[in-house]
Amino acid sequence: MELNAVHGETHQEDAEMTGTRADFLSTAHSAAKLLRDPAVAAAWHGPSALPEFSVAGLAGHLAYQILALPPLLTGPVPQEPTITLLEHYNRALWIGTALDDDINVRIRNGGQEISAEGPAALAARVDAALGELTGALGSTANRPVRIHLWGPWSLALDDMLVTRMMELAVHSDDLAVSVGVPTPDFPPSAVETVVDLLSRLAVRRHGPTSVLRALSRAERAPATIAAF
Numbered sequence: 001m002e003l004n005a006v007h008g009e010t011h012q013e014d015a016e017m018t019g020t021r022a023d024f025l026s027t028a029h030s031a032a033k034l035l036r037d038p039a040v041a042a043a044w045h046g047p048s049a050l051p052e053f054s055v056a057g058l059a060g061h062l063a064y065q066i067l068a069l070p071p072l073l074t075g076p077v078p079q080e081p082t083i084t085l086l087e088h089y090n091r092a093l094w095i096g097t098a099l100d101d102d103i104n105v106r107i108r109n110g111g112q113e114i115s116a117e118g119p120a121a122l123a124a125r126v127d128a129a130l131g132e133l134t135g136a137l138g139s140t141a142n143r144p145v146r147i148h149l150w151g152p153w154s155l156a157l158d159d160m161l162v163t164r165m166m167e168l169a170v171h172s173d174d175l176a177v178s179v180g181v182p183t184p185d186f187p188p189s190a191v192e193t194v195v196d197l198l199s200r201l202a203v204r205r206h207g208p209t210s211v212l213r214a215l216s217r218a219e220r221a222p223a224t225i226a227a228f
Contacts, residue, residue: 021137023190024161024168028066028133030184031168032126035059039179041119048178052099055178057108060115062171063126065164067114068147070132078146078154085159089201091151095228137161162193169194201227 034040040059048058089095094103115122144154155163169186176183186194202225203211214225 020158020161020165020193023187023193024165025130025134025137026187027165027168027172027190028130030186031062031066031172032123032130034172034175034181034184035063035119035126036123037179037181039181040175043179044119049174050178052104052108053111055175056115056119057111058171058175058178059111059119059122060113061107061111062168062175063122064111064114065167065171066126066129066133069160069164070129070136072145072147072160073133073136073140073157078144080144080146080152080154082144082154082156085155085162085197086200086204088150088153088155088159088163089204091153093151162197165190166194166197198227 040055043055044059046055047053048055050058053061083091094101094107097104140157142157145157145160146154147160169190173183199211205227206222206225210222211225214221
């Protein structure tokens with residue numbers, strides 16, 4: 001597996017890790033490389049491909065998927081119930097809400113705040129977080145972790161990494177399209193994990209027949225099988 005690392009170097013710790021954790025790190029390194037692309041800095045104050053998101057705000061939101069993790073690994077084990085990956089998305093408050101809903105405004109404002117010091121500072125923070133995670137993920141058990149803004153529940157660490165991997169892949173594409181550069185390549189196994197999650201969420205939203213038709217019968221495909 002080819003791993004994209006901070007400043008283009010491959011970390012030995014990444015190479016020794018396998019499965020979800022290695023895929024997360026590789027995906028995160030690809031996102032970090034995108035954040036350092038000069039095209040991102042050049043478009044920083046302009047609109048992004050996502051409604052109501054500036055490029056800076058979208059870059060901050062992308063970075064958050066990495067920056068949020070180191071504190072989760074060093075904090076106390078949460079006492080809230082640990083739920084499954086799909087149950088997490090059943091409870092997610094942002095799914096299906098309008099652009100001007102409070103939670104979406106909070107997400108956009110959060111991205112803007114994270115990116116407030118500019119593209120170089122944001123990229124440096126992400127690189128530093130990846131340095132912490134590269135070592136920590138190799139030595140941390142699959143313990144419960146929790147982002148407190150979500151609600152009163154926890155996820156197993158590896159499930160949390162799947163949620164962040166999906167966000168990194170989707171928003172890397174959003175940011176790349178926004179600034180006119182190619183979408184980063186991710187490891188095939190990471191793509192499979194993300195597509196598997198999105199497919200399950202699409203079936204939940206649209207039903208199995210719609211998803212089967214979209215994937216196999218263009219003449220009967222529904223207009224969309226978007227997961228969200």
